[in-house]
Amino acid sequence: MRMSRYFLPVLKENPSEAQIVSHRYMLRAGMIKQSSSGIYSWLPLGFKILKNIENIVHEEQVRAGHIPMLMPTLQSADLWRESGRYDDYGEEMLRITDRHGRDMLYGPTNEELITDIFRSHVSSYKDLPLTLYHIQWKFRDEIRPRFGVMRGREFYMKDGYNFDLTKEDALHAYNRHLVSYLRTYERMGLQAIPMRADGGPIGGDYTHEFLVLAETGESEVFYDSEITDLRFGDRQIDYDSVEQCQAVLEEFTSRYARTDETHDEAIFAEVPEARRRTARGIEVGQIFYFGTKYSDAMGATVQGPDGKPTPVHMGSHGIGVSRLLGAIIEASHDDKGIIWPEGVTPFHCGIVNLKSGDAEADAACEAIYGALAALGLEALYDDTSERAGGKFATMDLIGLPWRITVGPRGLKNGVVELTSRRTGESEELPPEQAVERIAQIYGRAAPQA
Amino acid sequence: MRMSRYFLPVLKENPSEAQIVSHRYMLRAGMIKQSSSGIYSWLPLGFKILKNIENIVHEEQVRAGHIPMLMPTLQSADLWRESGRYDDYGEEMLRITDRHGRDMLYGPTNEELITDIFRSHVSSYKDLPLTLYHIQWKFRDEIRPRFGVMRGREFYMKDGYNFDLTKEDALHAYNRHLVSYLRTYERMGLQAIPMRADGGPIGGDYTHEFLVLAETGESEVFYDSEITDLRFGDRQIDYDSVEQCQAVLEEFTSRYARTDETHDEAIFAEVPEARRRTARGIEVGQIFYFGTKYSDAMGATVQGPDGKPTPVHMGSHGIGVSRLLGAIIEASHDDKGIIWPEGVTPFHCGIVNLKSGDAEADAACEAIYGALAALGLEALYDDTSERAGGKFATMDLIGLPWRITVGPRGLKNGVVELTSRRTGESEELPPEQAVERIAQIYGRAAPQA
Numbered sequence: 081m082r083m084s085r086y087f088l089p090v091l092k093e094n095p096s097e098a099q100i101v102s103h104r105y106m107l108r109a110g111m112i113k114q115s116s117s118g119i120y121s122w123l124p125l126g127f128k129i130l131k132n133i134e135n136i137v138h139e140e141q142v143r144a145g146h147i148p149m150l151m152p153t154l155q156s157a158d159l160w161r162e163s164g165r166y167d168d169y170g171e172e173m174l175r176i177t178d179r180h181g182r183d184m185l186y187g188p189t190n191e192e193l194i195t196d197i198f199r200s201h202v203s204s205y206k207d208l209p210l211t212l213y214h215i216q217w218k219f220r221d222e223i224r225p226r227f228g229v230m231r232g233r234e235f236y237m238k239d240g241y242n243f244d245l246t247k248e249d250a251l252h253a254y255n256r257h258l259v260s261y262l263r264t265y266e267r268m269g270l271q272a273i274p275m276r277a278d279g280g281p282i283g284g285d286y287t288h289e290f291l292v293l294a295e296t297g298e299s300e301v302f303y304d305s306e307i308t309d310l311r312f313g314d315r316q317i318d319y320d321s322v323e324q325c326q327a328v329l330e331e332f333t334s335r336y337a338r339t340d341e342t343h344d345e346a347i348f349a350e351v352p353e354a355r356r357r358t359a360r361g362i363e364v365g366q367i368f369y370f371g372t373k374y375s376d377a378m379g380a381t382v383q384g385p386d387g388k389p390t391p392v393h394m395g396s397h398g399i400g401v402s403r404l405l406g407a408i409i410e411a412s413h414d415d416k417g418i419i420w421p422e423g424v425t426p427f428h429c430g431i432v433n434l435k436s437g438d439a440e441a442d443a444a445c446e447a448i449y450g451a452l453a454a455l456g457l458e459a460l461y462d463d464t465s466e467r468a469g470g471k472f473a474t475m476d477l478i479g480l481p482w483r484i485t486v487g488p489r490g491l492k493n494g495v496v497e498l499t500s501r502r503t504g505e506s507e508e509l510p511p512e513q514a515v516e517r518i519a520q521i522y523g524r525a526a527p528q529a
Numbered sequence: 530m531r532m533s534r535y536f537l538p539v540l541k542e543n544p545s546e547a548q549i550v551s552h553r554y555m556l557r558a559g560m561i562k563q564s565s566s567g568i569y570s571w572l573p574l575g576f577k578i579l580k581n582i583e584n585i586v587h588e589e590q591v592r593a594g595h596i597p598m599l600m601p602t603l604q605s606a607d608l609w610r611e612s613g614r615y616d617d618y619g620e621e622m623l624r625i626t627d628r629h630g631r632d633m634l635y636g637p638t639n640e641e642l643i644t645d646i647f648r649s650h651v652s653s654y655k656d657l658p659l660t661l662y663h664i665q666w667k668f669r670d671e672i673r674p675r676f677g678v679m680r681g682r683e684f685y686m687k688d689g690y691n692f693d694l695t696k697e698d699a700l701h702a703y704n705r706h707l708v709s710y711l712r713t714y715e716r717m718g719l720q721a722i723p724m725r726a727d728g729g730p731i732g733g734d735y736t737h738e739f740l741v742l743a744e745t746g747e748s749e750v751f752y753d754s755e756i757t758d759l760r761f762g763d764r765q766i767d768y769d770s771v772e773q774c775q776a777v778l779e780e781f782t783s784r785y786a787r788t789d790e791t792h793d794e795a796i797f798a799e800v801p802e803a804r805r806r807t808a809r810g811i812e813v814g815q816i817f818y819f820g821t822k823y824s825d826a827m828g829a830t831v832q833g834p835d836g837k838p839t840p841v842h843m844g845s846h847g848i849g850v851s852r853l854l855g856a857i858i859e860a861s862h863d864d865k866g867i868i869w870p871e872g873v874t875p876f877h878c879g880i881v882n883l884k885s886g887d888a889e890a891d892a893a894c895e896a897i898y899g900a901l902a903a904l905g906l907e908a909l910y911d912d913t914s915e916r917a918g919g920k921f922a923t924m925d926l927i928g929l930p931w932r933i934t935v936g937p938r939g940l941k942n943g944v945v946e947l948t949s950r951r952t953g954e955s956e957e958l959p960p961e962q963a964v965e966r967i968a969q970i971y972g973r974a975a976p977q978a
Contacts, residue, residue, distance in 0.1 A: 115604065115645070121598065121599065121646055122600075127663075130599070149570065149572055149575075149576045150576045158565075200538075201536075202538070234601045
């Protein structure tokens, strides 16, 4: 993308309404614009990152054998009356009346709707196990929306639902989700720690929240420091293997890690003092096993192997997709701006032309831009006539992890500059080698020698 | 995808509520499920096709130089009061009151919101031309939703908005959209004819609707039969070229083609009688140029080259993404079911195992499935124990354009059967050649000999 043709309305000043760094930087980097309280438009740069995050979530869900679909944003109140949650949910549920006077609502979650789909179409245990998920806009009418996309009203969320014949099968689904979530967050450059959680309005005996440590987190968390040494890495997991998924769950949840909601001082005290940590965390996901709560209430049964109707065991599992943009920024930034992990960056690298209009500099930039594109790598090429300082400031603010700087002086020596946003370190090298390095970083085939 | 692990709830019987073939087949093929009047869940098969269509729309928009972003579903009523449309829009607009008593609405379109974004961030003619678009769920509270996704209440739509300094520039944007829409529809296997249309509530002197001819279309259309011989084909267009875009517009709009709203018997009579056609059509898109209607009302001006504030010239452009599934089915089906064009098919081919459990048949199917996957081609492999007739009926119903049938008898002679859904013609050939043929059809590299 050429900057001269992009819509990237960066702000020079800190917006006064933003209290936390992710909100501030998302506004300043031209990623979002508030359209009304807690509701945002995703400007081109923000939308691109949102899509990258969504794609990672999709890929990892499909890898785990979960099936994508899509439920609508608006739901009939009838199903919620059937589950008993219509009255329970309180003022956070946005209630709507249509032109015929029917009660509707903007879905804050989808247990009722998915259970209705299940009971309409599945009648035999032979069709189990089944896990369906979708990524869709949700609405919660927060009384005081704040922190930008971190606690907005209209938000984008992945929610998945497993249907199993037995509690054992459903707990395997629970473990499988935990594993796939660990992979998902790591691909985004995040360490999200599974912590024992509270069921809340969804209910459930088994539930873990995934928390990213950050000073601005809304939850106080308590954990054994050993847990932050764990990495999922690139291990190959057979998601059908009960043993393998169980082993990962045990590895990642056997150490103490709880939020203030479930914190227990007595158990925490058993952790050696040197490893006891208190910090703040941002919740980026949660998994639940809630047994037959909804299948009992809504008659979601299958014919079991014994021929008898059996209510299915269910769980639900959520990832806050739009909120993740905020969480990643909270975890990865400096005083110049955002630092995107390679896994989610909106552009693979930036190209700064120090002297737009100079024939040689322009040609070198175009050549680099084209060579990257030929490798399937997308650069944001600042081809404008802004001064160099402004171009650097914008690149630093929007946080592309790599930058290639091209100027007449370097070109005279046959080199450009490759700079890491994270370390700030620069290296001079011939343009072709800079392209090769970027290709290597992103695991793309290097150009022919 | 293995059928045994998929969620494909096909119906044997015709659902009584469906009046038109696309609605009937979408329900029977397990693509959608109504959740409330005019509101649908997209089951896995339907969601997959919706995504394919969305991807084509994105790709062609980006090719034309338009910039993707995303606006929220809910909007504040204030902006609509500013444009004067809040009271005009009538009962089709779903009006909502939030917990603080503020007036909101579920966006039926986005002229107001995008104009607000534009005026907040763009102040100079140097930042023009600019075309922003998004693909987002919309809501129109139809008094009598019908025909499935063709006239639903919650629907998925691409809407784009161009901002230009002059009328001439805005008309180039108009032409550019016409060109990109022609390409978009053809990639989906559709012929969509641009017809002179009526501005309606959006307003606009220049507007064309795109109509797909189909017996069940809601509009009566009148056209010169020469128009159906036109193909966009694979011509290369420079979207920046005013001349090239103008030439395509002239080629595709110079012959008579109008809906009943703009039909003029006197002009139609000038078409040679043998070429005069009356038919029915489904609207799948519309483009508008409406000048400074919104920029005047909402103060969207830029500083012109003369230093004076100048209201921008705008247009808006829509493609009915969810409606397109219905339109494609109306245009492409037979009495056994849907026939997906290759461009949008949910799976590249089906594999029917005539004798699941037979070691040789199973192994041959797995080999074909794996060979296709290695080429980036996705098969739906019916590995269930259903009888052959049922498997064929399901494949015909869901409409995959190609099917490979594998059975012990053929394998004895070293062959499988490759069948075209469209023609019904079958051919026996060795499994590797069947894979090669599928690869050729979809333009993927054939496997090494």
